[in-house]
Amino acid sequence: MADETAARTDLADLARTRMDELQLSYRRASVLAVDPEDPESGSLWTRGTLENLANRRVIKAPGPAALRALAAALQLPLRIVQDAAAGQFMDIDTLWDEDEETRLMVRHYQSLTPEDREKLRAIAEAWGRPNQG
Template structure:
């Protein structure tokens, strides 16, 4: 999927808007609590990794620079969701990578443009996942 198409996706933006509404957070408050939980606080206070304006731009679907891994951890902490949820949403929105889970939830693949595949090709991906899962089980 070309980079331009990936920018049209809104998975991370949607997650931010939804969680902010559910938690009753303002952009300012979300900024304050978006701290990387793995950051080490020495003599200085650990700073939030997101700024209010960037969060607002993201939530409103405006273009932002793709976040790095510490920023994803900080956003997951601020939104009170798993890192996996934030990673999957960011991968979809910024890279066009879809995370596809097997029906039993035990196997996942990261695949570019899965949602744009026709149903026959999607079924082939799922069948390949199932065959791989069975091979690992045996």
């Protein structure tokens, strides 16, 4: 299955770009990919899986611990890695309000009309505002 190419590559592109920025080899990134909530578990990403991910090959969707470990290796906030994984593995796009406190997750966001996208942004903004009354 590793020979097949992923349909969406959000997490793959994020990982490849960030590894380039940090000048991380697959091997070094694999060593750093430890879940900060359970460091005793050791590395949760193999060199081969990271290489398959970065080369846009299909891999098994990572779970929460693996995403925390990847965020640690890439030195990124967890939510950025989670959003990229949601896009790649579930075709879900994430919208944040201006304060980045409210997150709206939408399937097939890119296929919506500009008007519908704006409605969703307005919902996220309204939801994030404190009640006034």
